Amino acid sequence: MNENVLAKLKVLAESAKYDVSCSSSGTVRRNQSGTLGNTVGGWGICHSFAEDGRCISLLKIMLTNYCIYDCAYCINRRSNDIPRATLSVSELVNLTIEFYRRNYIEGLFLSSGVVRNPDYTMERLVKVAKDLRLIHQFNGYIHLKSIPGASRELVNEAGLYADRLSVNIEIPKEENLKLLAPEKDHQSVYQPMRYIQQGVLTNKEDRKKFRHVPRFVPAGQSTQMIVGATAESDKDILYLSSSLYRHPTMKRVYYSGYISVNTYDKRLPTLKQPPLVRENRLYQADWLLRFYQFKVEEIVDDSYLDLDLEIDPKLSWALRHPELFPIDINRAEYEMILRIPGIGVKSARQIVASRRYSRLGFYELKKIGVVMKKAQYFITCNELPTRTVNELTPAGVRKMLAPKPKKKTDERQLIFHFSDDQ
Amino acid sequence: MTLFIYDHTFEGLLTCVFDAYFRKTFPSQLLTEGEPLPLFYDEIVRIATDEKKARRVWRGLGKKISKHALSSLIYCWLSELPQVDEMLFRYIRKAIDATRSIETNFADPDVLGLSKIYKKVDGERIHLMQFVRFQKAIDGTFFAAVEPQFNALPLAIDHFTDRFADQRWLIYDIKRQYGYYYDLKETEEVTFEDPHQAHLVTGMLNESLMDHDEKLFQTLWKTYFKSICIKERLNSKKHKQDMPVRYWKYLTEKQ
Ligand code: SF4
Numbered sequence: 001m002n003e004n005v006l007a008k009l010k011v012l013a014e015s016a017k018y019d020v021s022c023s024s025s026g027t028v029r030r031n032q033s034g035t036l037g038n039t040v041g042g043w044g045i046c047h048s049f050a051e052d053g054r055c056i057s058l059l060k061i062m063l064t065n066y067c068i069y070d071c072a073y074c075i076n077r078r079s080n081d082i083p084r085a086t087l088s089v090s091e092l093v094n095l096t097i098e099f100y101r102r103n104y105i106e107g108l109f110l111s112s113g114v115v116r117n118p119d120y121t122m123e124r125l126v127k128v129a130k131d132l133r134l135i136h137q138f139n140g141y142i143h144l145k146s147i148p149g150a151s152r153e154l155v156n157e158a159g160l161y162a163d164r165l166s167v168n169i170e171i172p173k174e175e176n177l178k179l180l181a182p183e184k185d186h187q188s189v190y191q192p193m194r195y196i197q198q199g200v201l202t203n204k205e206d207r208k209k210f211r212h213v214p215r216f217v218p219a220g221q222s223t224q225m226i227v228g229a230t231a232e233s234d235k236d237i238l239y240l241s242s243s244l245y246r247h248p249t250m251k252r253v254y255y256s257g258y259i260s261v262n263t264y265d266k267r268l269p270t271l272k273q274p275p276l277v278r279e280n281r282l283y284q285a286d287w288l289l290r291f292y293q294f295k296v297e298e299i300v301d302d303s304y305l306d307l308d309l310e311i312d313p314k315l316s317w318a319l320r321h322p323e324l325f326p327i328d329i330n331r332a333e334y335e336m337i338l339r340i341p342g343i344g345v346k347s348a349r350q351i352v353a354s355r356r357y358s359r360l361g362f363y364e365l366k367k368i369g370v371v372m373k374k375a376q377y378f379i380t381c382n383e384l385p386t387r388t389v390n391e392l393t394p395a396g397v398r399k400m401l402a403p404k405p406k407k408k409t410d411e412r413q414l415i416f417h418f419s420d421d422q
Numbered sequence: 423m424t425l426f427i428y429d430h431t432f433e434g435l436l437t438c439v440f441d442a443y444f445r446k447t448f449p450s451q452l453l454t455e456g457e458p459l460p461l462f463y464d465e466i467v468r469i470a471t472d473e474k475k476a477r478r479v480w481r482g483l484g485k486k487i488s489k490h491a492l493s494s495l496i497y498c499w500l501s502e503l504p505q506v507d508e509m510l511f512r513y514i515r516k517a518i519d520a521t522r523s524i525e526t527n528f529a530d531p532d533v534l535g536l537s538k539i540y541k542k543v544d545g546e547r548i549h550l551m552q553f554v555r556f557q558k559a560i561d562g563t564f565f566a567a568v569e570p571q572f573n574a575l576p577l578a579i580d581h582f583t584d585r586f587a588d589q590r591w592l593i594y595d596i597k598r599q600y601g602y603y604y605d606l607k608e609t610e611e612v613t614f615e616d617p618h619q620a621h622l623v624t625g626m627l628n629e630s631l632m633d634h635d636e637k638l639f640q641t642l643w644k645t646y647f648k649s650i651c652i653k654e655r656l657n658s659k660k661h662k663q664d665m666p667v668r669y670w671k672y673l674t675e676k677q
Contacts (some may be wrong), residue, residue, distance in 0.1 A: 001639075006641065010649050033586060038585050038597075046664070048665060053659070053661045059646070095642065102639065104674070105567070276655065353528070356526075357529060403602055
């Protein structure tokens with residue numbers, strides 16, 4: 001390790017940073033006694049937060065940012081004149097271990113540009129993971145980004161050492177992908193996804209028969225779509241997500257607001273700033289799919305192609321369905337409580353638990369953490385009836401809850417946790 | 423109005439509960455020896471901490487509420503918040519008197535209040551797991567200083583013992599002047615005869631005490647931290663919300 005690595009680290013972190021997935025969740029990998037590392041409780045720890053507010057959980061870095069491809073949306077495309085660097089396998093292993101020992105990180109998230117050919121590159125990625133696990137007995141988290149077009153053998157080997165594998169779709173519609181990344185097609189993305197899926201299924205069977213078969217990508221796979229580089233609607237994006245989530249190994253779909261890194265490329269729109277509000281709405285819709293028992297066609301459809309940027313998708317759904325409200329907090333099923341704007345998963349659970357003792361009113365709901373500003377129009381509780389969405393009309397409620405047009409807010413500075421304020 | 427005076431330990435608090443039931447008088451206030459007395463009171467009872475009594479209360483309580491609720495009471499105790507002992511006292515009394523567990527009755531102010539305190543302390547435990555930063559010392563020990571708002575270090579220690587099982591380490595709470603040391607076999611609570619040694623005060627190892635690669639790795643981490651940020655997305659409000667400024671003091675990347 002020396003100063004040389006410092007320069008490379010800088011270049012390769014800069015090149016890797018546009019990949020948004022950071023989560024190190026999904027595995028419990030116990031410490032084998034006396035060795036280094038574990039992954040805890042099935043969720044990852046954020047060890048730091050960059051000044052853009054994103055969680056730093058893994059050392060997110062590229063093996064190399066040289067690339068033989070020329071994808072229009074990528075900063076590392078071969079026609080870009082940027083500093084290039086390559087880390088050796090041992091340098092990467094060393095960095096990971098030493099960062100981990102200092103509690104800087106949960107583990108490694110490794111991707112790479114394509115050098116020579118997909119398999120040559122994939123082999124190196126696999127080697128890093130293998131050395132970490134077998135030579136250094138490292139039990140921390142490893143996420144490898146599978147190289148599009150890599151062979152089944154290598155994907156299978158990667159799965160033995162990685163907690164999670166991902167293959168990025170990047171562009172939801174194939175014709176648009178081909179336009180921007182002529183060397184890629186959906187086949188090169190979906191094929192490795194299928195390898196991973198099959199690997200997990202075979203592994204499940206094997207583990208039933210032989211107890212000591214190691215687990216294959218225990219944290220499953222994830223993918224990413226770029227939002228706003230091409231003309232896809234939110235419906236296109238969310239329908240694709242929802243069909244991906246039908247595969248049991250697909251754990252997360254990430255959405256990445258397009259950042260104009262290659263402004264000179266006329267195939268791409270020039271955006272002054274990345275579409276962060278839209279990206280956030282997509283994440284909220286994604287949460288509705290995964291945790292709020294919504295079906296995708298309830299969130300977007302042919303007459304409602306794009307999500308409302310001013311209000312969140314759950315509120316927007318509720319305003320389109322005033323006939324279902326108000327909901328009686330003290331009686332309704334958990335599933336319906338979940339659908340009330342202003343009530344998150346945690347609050348919904350607490351409501352169902354607490355109402356067995358006594359009837360709940362405004363005061364208790366507020367204490368539990370319900371965002372009454374929103375919820376009040378959609379519920380009845382222990383109090384006298386108030387004016388709900390039915391008396392005030394959806395348009396009236398919308399007017400009260402949508403951000404006031406006068407107040408100038410910097411839309412890049414929205415702070416959203418997708419937790420309790422849905 | 424009855425006052426109980428006790429030694430302000432958790433066992434002491436449980437003993438208060440035991441004695442209260444025994445005497446059939448319940449205190450309206452709990453005080454620590456030496457604390458100023460209120461102007462008006464009827465009776466002062468001095469409680470002598472008794473481990474046996476404490477254990478009996480704890481065991482009895484275990485039959486009334488779940489394991490999780492039980493351990494969350496310890497979390498609340500470690501918050502060190504003023505009057506948390508009185509809340510705990512009332513909670514324990516209600517739990518003992520109730521026919522079914524009170525732990526999910528959030529309409530009760532003590533249940534709700536303690537559940538909020540629990541969340542805060544648990545948050546601090548998680549902050550420790552996130553923001554502890556080790557520096558490697560010349561003798562190979564990994565040293566980290568912390569200054570948690572609540573006394574949450576004991577709650578996070580199992581995590582560190584499990585994770586860093588092949589390196590010696592010391593995590594030291596500067597505010598409370600004690601820490602935990604892991605010697606490759608087990609983790610022990612430690613205090614130092616001389617808590618005024620520079621690194622126990624500043625939390626930073628002097629360069630002469632650092633392993634010879636330590637500086638480099640700190641620089642590498644800082645470089646990484648800067649490079650990974652996407653300028654187009656700068657959001658210092660969220661940055662500060664998720665990584666509160668009070669932790670920055672010991673964060674390598676914020677030096
Ligand atoms: S293959 Fe990957 S690294 Fe190479 S240009 Fe395309 S997106 Fe960028």
